[in-house]
Amino acid sequence: MISFNNVCKVYSGNKVLFNTNLLIDKGEFIFLTGSPGSGKTTFLKLLSGLEKPNKGSILVNNENIVNFHHDEVSDYRKKLGIILQNNYLLEGETALENVILPLKINGNGDTQNKAKAVLDLVGLNNHANKIVNYLSEAEKQRVSIARALISGPEIIIADNPTRDLDQELSRKMVEILIKLSKYGTTVFVATHELNLVEELNQRVFNIKNEKIVPA
Amino acid sequence: MKKLFQHKYLFYKLRFYFKHHLECFLSSFEVPIKSPLKFIYISMPIILSILMIFTFFLIYKNIENNLYNNTQERIIIFLKKNTSDISVNKLRKIISSRDDIISVKYYTEIESLKLYAGGDGRNTIIENFDYNPLPKTMVILKKFNNISGEKLYNFLDKNSNIELYKSNKIFLKKIKYTKNIVFQLSTFFIFSLIALLFLIINSFIRSEAFKMKQEILICNLLGARSSFIRRRYIYTSVIYLSISFLLSYIILQYLFYLFINSTLIILNQYSADHVFLNISFVEALFSYFSIIIITMIVTFYEINKLIKSRIS
Numbered sequence A: 001m002i003s004f005n006n007v008c009k010v011y012s013g014n015k016v017l018f019n020t021n022l023l024i025d026k027g028e029f030i031f032l033t034g035s036p037g038s039g040k041t042t043f044l045k046l047l048s049g050l051e052k053p054n055k056g057s058i059l060v061n062n063e064n065i066v067n068f069h070h071d072e073v074s075d076y077r078k079k080l081g082i083i084l085q086n087n088y089l090l091e092g093e094t095a096l097e098n099v100i101l102p103l104k105i106n107g108n109g110d111t112q113n114k115a116k117a118v119l120d121l122v123g124l125n126n127h128a129n130k131i132v133n134y135l136s137e138a139e140k141q142r143v144s145i146a147r148a149l150i151s152g153p154e155i156i157i158a159d160n161p162t163r164d165l166d167q168e169l170s171r172k173m174v175e176i177l178i179k180l181s182k183y184g185t186t187v188f189v190a191t192h193e194l195n196l197v198e199e200l201n202q203r204v205f206n207i208k209n210e211k212i213v214p215a
Numbered sequence B: 001m002k003k004l005f006q007h008k009y010l011f012y013k014l015r016f017y018f019k020h021h022l023e024c025f026l027s028s029f030e031v032p033i034k035s036p037l038k039f040i041y042i043s044m045p046i047i048l049s050i051l052m053i054f055t056f057f058l059i060y061k062n063i064e065n066n067l068y069n070n071t072q073e074r075i076i077i078f079l080k081k082n083t084s085d086i087s088v089n090k091l092r093k094i095i096s097s098r099d100d101i102i103s104v105k106y107y108t109e110i111e112s113l114k115l116y117a118g119g120d121g122r123n124t125i126i127e128n129f130d131y132n133p134l135p136k137t138m139v140i141l142k143k144f145n146n147i148s149g150e151k152l153y154n155f156l157d158k159n160s161n162i163e164l165y166k167s168n169k170i171f172l173k174k175i176k177y178t179k180n181i182v183f184q185l186s187t188f189f190i191f192s193l194i195a196l197l198f199l200i201i202n203s204f205i206r207s208e209a210f211k212m213k214q215e216i217l218i219c220n221l222l223g224a225r226s227s228f229i230r231r232r233y234i235y236t237s238v239i240y241l242s243i244s245f246l247l248s249y250i251i252l253q254y255l256f257y258l259f260i261n262s263t264l265i266i267l268n269q270y271s272a273d274h275v276f277l278n279i280s281f282v283e284a285l286f287s288y289f290s291i292i293i294i295t296m297i298v299t300f301y302e303i304n305k306l307i308k309s310r311i312s
Helices: A040-047 A070-077 A095-106 A111-121 A137-150 A167-182 A194-200 B002-027 B030-034 B036-066 B085-096 B109-117 B122-127 B146-158 B169-211 B213-221 B226-269 B281-307
Strands: A002-011 A014-024 A029-033 A055-060 A080-083 A155-159 A186-190 A203-208 A211-214 B072-079 B101-107 B137-143 B162-167
Touching (some): A002 A040, A014 A211, A029 A167, A029 A194, A040 A055, A040 A155, A040 A186, A070 A080, A070 B226, A080 A137, A095 A111, A095 A137, A111 A137, A137 A155, A137 A167, B030 B226, B036 B169, B036 B281, B072 B146, B085 B101, B101 B109, B109 B137, B169 B213, B169 B226, B213 B281, B226 B281
Parallel strands (some): A029 A186, A029 A203, A080 A155
Antiparallel strands (some): A002 A014, B072 B137, B101 B137
């Protein structure tokens, strides 16, 4: 269970989130919408422990992640699958090596087969050994999604994951995430694509005037 | 069953931990082995700094060692012909009573001649003499001291039994002056070069870490602990510094060997007393560990700074 309790986030005098409250159950799929700069990315960064709120608490499985120290945040992040707008890929490494990285960090075995299976799931099995620098933006985006999926995370945090994808691929990627949520993974997807949101008929929250409200 | 599972899990984690250590250790040798020229180019400033520190340290050490024997002042007193044995003994007693006197030796005319003849090739000169030109002689060895020495010289000047005396005081003064200058310069250069080496290591690690900034941020994003991220960089910098140290040491030994071989010829010509000291094992080990500790601290600090940097 994830709960935001009176969370406030201020960036150099600008309020982004103010007294935000939210309760999400395990295995829910959430679309986050809102105009650019409304605070979607900030919300996801707060949830992933990349930022700390100025006020309030964020409880994940009854643990306040705001009070975590550095190594606890790292351990918490191992349970997450994070897809950020800037893909954060190792540009000089292959797609396979990028996807394997979370498993290496977690110290898991059988990395190659798992990575190949996940790359196959996002339709990149033919590009596994290509250097990321030579992939298109859409392919990089899918590598990033594959990397987020590989360790079987409890929570997936995706900031605009369909940004560089065409409509068909976008739908396919989000459908994979919806499928994962049915197996118990909580998924947050921030997006501008309202058509996709309407089409897939999932729970939607809108960020407006520093508050998160159900759409 | 649960306990067994826990043990298995612990064993698995330990295996992963040591495997990662081994991977980091082996990957640190990638550049030095695959592209040694690139490695030398990267570590040249470090090699040169260590080499210079060692060179100045050796200068310091050898000057201290070789000039120590020359810190004893030697005064040769030629007594007048008619000086009686009683006067000689009295003079000897007065001089010996001083605190700074190491030894006083008295030689009769014949003994003085024998002493003189001891030198190379002088025997033939003496054989040509039909009389003994040397007077009764006294050789005094005293500790070199500018202030208390003057009193002794005043006493020697006033003594009526003394014909003439010679001292190596001025030579010693020059030696002491030169030794002090070299000491001060060596100390200054050693400390300056240590500071420079620290800066070079710092900038080397900073530039290496900055190249890997993206990788550090990604590992941080994916939940890698700080120790996991740091491990690879600490191994790399320690291995790089170790190889640089070893190279500097080998170059130093070669230069030392060349220097000794060339100077031995000159020193033997002048029959100069000398012992050249090399860097001892303890000194080399101490320097190595000091450099490695500095490197580890700097790496730790620089990587931590990057780990704590924000992900946009």
